Amino acid sequence: MAYVKPKKRLGQHFLTDLSIAENIVSALTGAEHNANVLEIGPGTGVLSDFLIEKASIQKLVLLDLDKESIDFLEKKYEGKDAEIRFADFLREDLNTMFDGQSFSVIGNFPYNISSQIFFKVLDYKDQVDEVVCMLQKEVAVRIASREGNKDYGILSVLLQAYYDIDYLFTVPPTVFNPPPKVNSGVIKLKRNQVTDLGCDEKMFKRVVKAGFQMRRKTLRNAMKPLALPEEITAQEVFNKRAEQLSVDDFIALTKLVQDHV
Template sequence: MSDFYHKARKRFGQNFLIDQGIIRRIARAVNPGASEQLVEIGPGKGAITELMIDGCPHLKVVELDRDLIPWLKVKFERYPDFEVISADALTVDFGALAGGKPLRIVGNLPYNISTPLIFHLLTFADQVRDMHFMLQKEVVLRLGAEPGTKAYGRLSVMVQYWCDVEYLFTVPPECFDPAPKVDSAIVRLVPRAPAVHAEDLALLQKLVTTAFSLRRKTLRNSLKQMLDADQLAQVEIDTSRRPETIGVWEFVALANQLKAMGVQG
């Protein structure tokens, strides 16, 4: 099986990790336990899988490329509890995979779907212990960005509402086959209870999306898409500020105020 050849497919956003040192660093960062519920998204040829499965022999993997699935099943056939789920991760009910235990998720996420996939996974945040992802470095920087920085935006707010974000390390292009044109990075996301609870999550998402649709304009300009003049006058935040200066919990407080005013999500 070691001579298996599979050409990476652009339509699946495949870039196979080939650097053994980086693979070991990822496995050490995850440090899976035997009784844990661990799911790997996009295992590819099983490079990371191979270093995690001894620690967690009932590992589950979600793979979209059907040509890789027979290879994975044969490669790990000596692990009877290993399971391959043939599916698009964007459609998977990760809550159903938890089995009543906190879910741990790891993956080299395809660049072309990384943002929508993260938003999908956040819907299961209350059932997840942690997530370790390989992403474009630019995306990882956006996840943990602070207000007032260029990288801060919708993704920063919604991820930080649910999770603590930890940048672990950078992965250069030459660690992959084929080599991407940008640096990648490993990030750890650890869900925890929000510091301020959003009473209407859909409204918070709508508010943040609307605000950053005109990120170079003032909040007043963007909120005109959601609020009439009377409602805008009642807003308790300084609407002359730009969205990129408004902190996560300020957005949550504003969303809660809008809900009290009768604004729909």
């Protein structure tokens, strides 16, 4: 079978360790009850091989932006029950992919667009009920970090508002072709029961981003661009830094300021 050359411009690092691939797929518990699974960036199909064997998956979509990978996968899985799409995940309308039904996401995410992938997952949080993925360890740790940790940031808060997140394990560079310069981390996101934050969602995102723009400063200084009245910023919470606030604290802060912006 033809060889697929990893492409630097696409951030491709193909996993070569089958036991790690099997562990990643095994972490996708949603596949046991969710008939729909989307794999982002299947490359040469190291995860896809195990996904195709899961009898519980009724619709599996393999989506890649690399035409060479798509051609490779179409030959490899000819006659198999998988839909192979040549498309850009960041531009896809995910509502139509599974006819509006919920689905799980899995993949070895390209390092260079992993944050963008998660922001899109948030846009479809009512459909995406689980994500299992491998990405740069630094980003994986950040997403799973809790308040009070130096790695805690914007993505931590926004994702943890809607997902329970676990850091599963670390993967060394030696099991990739080509080897990346950093370690990778595998994380799992499971949709929680939150359907309404109880505050304006757009303002919540704005408050979180503003708070972390100058993370070493107090919220009083970090949120000056919001031009909040002094009677609001005089409150005790504004003496804290963004990394000290939990998701619930940020929701409470949003409720406090949303009528004054």
